[in-house]
Amino acid sequence: MTTPFVRPDVAALLEVANRPGAKRAVDVGLEAARGMLHASRHLFDAETGPLAVKRDVAGGPCPMRLYDAREDRAPGPCLVFYHGGGFVLGDLDTHEPLCAEIARLMDLPVVSVDYALAPEHPFPAGVEDAIAAARWIAGSPGELGLGVTGLILAGDSAGGNFTIVTALALRDAPAAVPVLAQWPMYPAGNPTKHYPSLDAFGEGYLLSRASMGWFDLCYRPDSKDWRYDPLAKDQAGLPPTLVVTAGLDPIRDQGRAYAAACAAAGVETVYLECAGTIHGFLNLRKALPSAQTDLERCVMHLKLLIAR
Incomplete structure (x- = not known):
């Protein structure tokens, strides 16, 4: 088997993550796993940095947080963000640095959605929150304080699944x-398929097969429901789509398959595979300086899709 290309900064992080005795989410239990993700933000992710607006938003179907590089903004598009964490981990705080950087790079307001987590709230509670939040934001409610003329849906990992499902629901x-x-x-674009x-990256590349199995046990999805496996639906009629994957990710091929399905359905599709890096790299920009370049490249492509 050919040895995969691994970026130097990724290799250094994996050397630490794979030391004997290192714990994964599946090894430590629910509360400790959530605590590990919070700790990793401060150890491995960039700082939030300066913003004109950072405030929690009340009144919606679930908690949300608004990030904006401008204090005052004319009506325009708004990016809705769904965090990753296997449907079990993550919240507004764990993904704040990424949301803040997207708000700066895109020069758009970003609303991060704190949907209900499993196992306390199994499928479909979280994805129902995701869809309801997008509808609420689209209505420019007074609590949001924005004139919203269009939505850009975005999210990582489990939040990428919610991004796709919400786009289908609003289509x-x-x-x-x-x-x-x-x-x-x-x-997680096609989670029912192996x-x-x-097999190639399920152990030793940060996100493990065992942790993914634990997430699934907590989430308790219906494998026949398109709100879990969005490739069960035809993707025709979706908006322009940017799919980003990591070359060393156990769910890389789900992203590949999803991008291919969009292109086959006639959706304007850009597919970026970031070679030599791992799942979650956009939340690891302090430990992985190369991820900042990846993020800037993503934003460049997204801006072009929106402009067209």
Whole structure:
């Protein structure tokens, strides 16, 4: 078997993560796993950095947080962000640095959605929150304080799954404003199918096969429901789509398959595979300086899709 290319900064991080005795989410239990993700933000991710606006938003179907590089903004598009964490981990705080950087690079308001987590709230509670939040934001509610003329849906990993499902839901039953684009980042795009990348990268590349199995046990999805496996639906009619994957990710091939399905359905699709890096790299920009370049490249492509 050919040895995969691994970036130097990724190799250094994996050397630490794979030391004897290192714990994974599946090894430590629910609360400790959530605590590990919070700790990893401060150890491995960039700082939030300066913003004109960073405030929690009340009144919606679930908690949300608004990030904006501008204090005052004319009506325009808004990016809705769904965090990753296997449907079990993550919240507004764990993904704050990424949301803040997207707000700066895109020069758009970003609303991060704190959907209900499993196992306390198993499938479909979280994805129902995701869809309801997008509809609420599309209505420019007074609590949000924005004039929203269109939505850009984005999210990483499990949040990439919610991005796709929400785009499909709003295609079939439109919200008050259109979805202009979607940006699933290393998404769980076809979780009911076994792909070769799971065998190739399921151990030793940060996200493990065992942790993924534990996430699934907590989430308790219905494998026949398109809100879990969005490739069960035809993707035709979706907005312009940017799919980003990591070359060393056990769910890389789910993202590949999703991008291929979009292109086959006639959706304007850009597929970026970031070679030599791992699942979650956009939340590891302090430990992985190369991820900042990846993020800037993603934003460049997203801007072009929206402009067209």
